[in-house]
Amino acid sequence: xxxxxxxxxxxxxxxxxxxxxxxxxxxxxxxxxxxxxxxxxxxxxxxxxxxxxxxxxxxxxxxxxxxxxxxxxxxxxxxxxxxxxxxxxxxxxxxxxxxxxxxxxxxxxxxxxxxxxxxxxxxxxxxxxxxxxxxxxxxxxxxxxxxxxxxxxxxxxxxxxxxxxxxxxxxxxxxxxxxxxxxxxxxxxxxxxxxxxxxxxxxxxxxxxxxxxxxxxxxxxxxxxxxxxxxxxxxxxxxxxxxxxxxxxxxxxxxxxxxxxxxxxxxxxxxxxxxxxxxxxxxxxxxxxxxxxxxxxxxxxxxxxxxxxxxxxxxxxxxxxxxxxxxxxxxxxxxxxxxxxxxxxxxxxxxxxxxxxxxxxxxxxxxxxxxxxxxxxxxxxxxxxxxxxxxxxxxxxxxxxxxxxxxxxxxxxxxxxxxxxxx
Numbered sequence: 001x002x003x004x005x006x007x008x009x010x011x012x013x014x015x016x017x018x019x020x021x022x023x024x025x026x027x028x029x030x031x032x033x034x035x036x037x038x039x040x041x042x043x044x045x046x047x048x049x050x051x052x053x054x055x056x057x058x059x060x061x062x063x064x065x066x067x068x069x070x071x072x073x074x075x076x077x078x079x080x081x082x083x084x085x086x087x088x089x090x091x092x093x094x095x096x097x098x099x100x101x102x103x104x105x106x107x108x109x110x111x112x113x114x115x116x117x118x119x120x121x122x123x124x125x126x127x128x129x130x131x132x133x134x135x136x137x138x139x140x141x142x143x144x145x146x147x148x149x150x151x152x153x154x155x156x157x158x159x160x161x162x163x164x165x166x167x168x169x170x171x172x173x174x175x176x177x178x179x180x181x182x183x184x185x186x187x188x189x190x191x192x193x194x195x196x197x198x199x200x201x202x203x204x205x206x207x208x209x210x211x212x213x214x215x216x217x218x219x220x221x222x223x224x225x226x227x228x229x230x231x232x233x234x235x236x237x238x239x240x241x242x243x244x245x246x247x248x249x250x251x252x253x254x255x256x257x258x259x260x261x262x263x264x265x266x267x268x269x270x271x272x273x274x275x276x277x278x279x280x281x282x283x284x285x286x287x288x289x290x291x292x293x294x295x296x297x298x299x300x301x302x303x304x305x306x307x308x309x310x311x312x313x314x315x316x317x318x319x320x321x322x323x324x325x326x327x328x329x330x331x332x333x334x335x336x337x338x339x340x341x342x343x344x345x346x347x348x349x350x351x352x353x354x355x356x357x358x359x360x361x362x363x364x365x366x367x368x369x370x371x372x373x374x375x376x377x378x379x380x381x382x383x384x385x386x387x388x389x390x391x392x393x394x395x396x397x398x399x400x401x402x403x404x405x406x407x408x409x410x411x412x413x414x415x416x417x418x419x420x421x422x423x
Contacts, residue, residue: 004075005037006164007087007108008069009195009209010060014077018185023109031117031422033110034088041092041102054100056206058092061104065090069279070420072191073108082191084117085110085419088371111420112155114188117151118423121145121185121281123416128385130369132346134180134411141405142412144176146309148189148280149196150242156185163400164317165309165392167225168245172197174309176400181414184420198280199224199306208278217273222283222306222313227390229304229313231270231287238267238289239336242313244358244390251356255336256388258302258317260291260325264376267291281416282307286390291322307413312389312406314413319382327382333362334376343370346407348377359394359402363387365411 003014004400008079015037023032041061064071065087075081086127086188091108113207123145127136147154149170160177175185184318200222201208218233225245231324232239244252259266267289277284284305299320306313321327338360339350347363348370354360364386377386387410399405 003074004018005073005077007106007371009200009207010057010063010064010069012057012061012104013039013042014075016263020080031112032297033401035106035108035110037104037106037108039104040095043100046211051098051100054102056204058102059212059214060091060206060209061090061092061106063208063212065210066212067210069210069417070111072194073110074191083110083113084194084412085112101331104130112422114190116423117420118188120215120419120421121147121187122417122419123181123185124417125181125412128365128411130346130365130411132365134346134373134408136412139178139408139412141176141400141402142408142410143178143180143414144174144309144400144409144412145180145185145281145414145416146172146174146197146307147185147187148172148198148308150193151187151189153342154185154187156180157183161400163398165226165311165401166245167171167197169196169225172225172309174400176409188423195280197225197308199283199308201275201278201283201285203273203340208275211275211278213273213275215272217270217287220270220273220284220285220287222304224306224308224310226309227306227311228311229306230389231273233269236266236271237269238302240304240315242360244311244356244392246356246392247279252360252390254338254360254388257332257334257336258300258318258361259332259334260316261330261332264334267298268293277305279418280308281284291325295322298325300420307416310389310409311392311401312410314387314410317384317386321382322374326381329379330378331384332376332378332379333364333384333386333388334374335360335362336375338375341372341375343372344403346411347387347403348372348375349403353394357393357395359403360389361389361391361406363410
């Protein structure tokens with residue numbers, strides 16, 4: 001079998017030709033190198049399956065080429081090529097479209113290898129404005145951020161507290177401190193580990209490499225290897241399914257519904273999907289649908305976000321309204337099947353753990369009303385900011401995994417930008 005090359009999240013057929021050039025900066029000794037890879041795409045399977053898989057490879061390569069993402073590269077044919085860089089050009093051309101036969105040419109600028117470069121996490125943001133009188137003095141275990149599995153040489157001037165969370169790819173380290181945003185964090189990982197513990201978006205059974213995607217809004221998965229949220233696919237239901245990763249299996253299944261008014265009327269099933277952010281440290285996906293079958297209006301927009309290392313997902317729910325319904329009409333977030341729940345400060349949580357040991361929770365920074373009997377929270381507002389999550393090992397959780405800590409990590413959610421710097 002031919003060697004394969006992996007750039008970012010996509011693995012494809014070994015290039016037929018590789019050219020490498022040095023890059024002179026004129027300012028200092030340069031570590032940059034320029035590569036060109038030319039070859040033929042090979043899908044998987046036979047017949048139509050082969051054609052379809054080749055087209056998916058084409059689409060993902062173009063999507064990756066359109067993105068300004070920092071990417072790892074590995075090549076089975078030359079292990080010394082492993083490093084990090086960016087796509088500078090991407091061309092995928094049909095040789096014989098009917099049979100799924102495509103040629104590719106990729107320009108790649110190598111920025112360096114782990115011994116030459118390190119990552120720098122710059123973090124910004126502030127405590128979310130909330131109606132629960134919570135201040136930064138209350139949020140001991142947030143803000144936080146997490147780094148890939150097998151990261152080493154972590155450094156932050158605040159020397160933040162740390163913990164471990166077990167993902168489907170291994171343990172990720174999380175770091176938390178009240179002044180985490182005040183300084184950058186530096187760390188190193190190998191190219192093969194860059195996406196271990198990362199957030200990923202899967203649409204049509206394909207992990208997305210960039211921002212382009214076909215409009216297939218049902219069954220979309222957003223996962224960080226700890227929590228997975230999937231868009232529903234049942235007609236006349238605006239829902240998401242959730243699962244939690246524990247001891248080698250995805251378990252603790254829950255279903256949540258977004259609805260209107262006291263009658264809890266749901267919107268139609270999801271009609272569009274759009275990728276707003278697709279980076280290892282955070283993915284954000286927008287879903288839309290509508291409520292009025294006769295006119296096609298009454299738009300619902302839900303932005304779903306998952307961060308690396310988090311035990312929660314966030315959902316920002318917005319309603320455009322109709323001539324007969326104000327945008328500020330009551331919006332509900334409901335758990336479909338749940339154990340008895342109790343309202344607490346900023347969240348509502350199950351009273352008892354499920355058979356896997358987890359408790360499910362939903363909450364909001366806004367002044368919502370809790371209906372514990374029916375497993376829902378609601379608010380009359382044009383926008384309803386919410387989060388859903390799990391208390392892992394709820395009988396005896398780590399302090400940073402408690403219900404209050406999950407709430408605080410949501411409220412103190414930061415924006416993390418990662419770049420490469422010279423070691």
